[in-house]
Amino acid sequence: MSRVADLFEQLTLPEITRILRRTAVVGLVIATVALVGFSVLGHWMIGAGACIGLALGLLNIRLVTSSVARIGSSGGYKARHRIASNTLLRLGVTTTIVFALVFVARDVGMGALGGIAVFYFVFLGSVMRTLLQGAPV
Numbered sequence: 001m002s003r004v005a006d007l008f009e010q011l012t013l014p015e016i017t018r019i020l021r022r023t024a025v026v027g028l029v030i031a032t033v034a035l036v037g038f039s040v041l042g043h044w045m046i047g048a049g050a051c052i053g054l055a056l057g058l059l060n061i062r063l064v065t066s067s068v069a070r071i072g073s074s075g076g077y078k079a080r081h082r083i084a085s086n087t088l089l090r091l092g093v094t095t096t097i098v099f100a101l102v103f104v105a106r107d108v109g110m111g112a113l114g115g116i117a118v119f120y121f122v123f124l125g126s127v128m129r130t131l132l133q134g135a136p137v
Contacts, residue, residue: 015130020061023123027054030118038111049101049111056094056112057119063090 011019031051038047067086098116102109 011130015134016065019123019126019130020065022126023061023119024058026122026126027058027119030054030122031115034111034115043107045105045107046111046114049105049108049113050115050118051111052101052108053098053112053115053117054119055115056097057116057123060090060094061123 031054034050034054035044035047038044038050064083064087067083094116098109098112100109101112
């Protein structure tokens with residue numbers, strides 16, 4: 001956990017804002033393409049599920065950043081512990097929602113599973129792009 005914190009400490013607040021904005025825009029484009037593409041293929045429920053998964057990923061990242069801003073100002077071990085606990089709780093809730101969708105409506109759930117996975121790949125790519133741009137050559 002401390003390695004991840006060390007990684008994000010290298011980023012400034014404007015860089016984090018840019019990462020989140022880039023991820024949100026790319027996620028919105030992917031959601032639109034998924035919904036239209038799967039609708040054309042006759043599987044609109046998978047496209048709707050992908051939109052749900054992308055929205056869940058974005059919501060989770062937004063809640064993490066607001067939690068870090070709120071709790072992180074107090075500093076110390078307890079703040080890191082609370083941030084980690086809140087993040088794990090949200091990840092558990094998100095996972096439960098996706099698995100519930102898989103069991104209730106398989107097409108929507110599988111689309112949501114794919115959507116959330118794509119969202120986190122886009123987020124990771126955006127973070128890596130920002131870190132590599134700042135790396136010395």
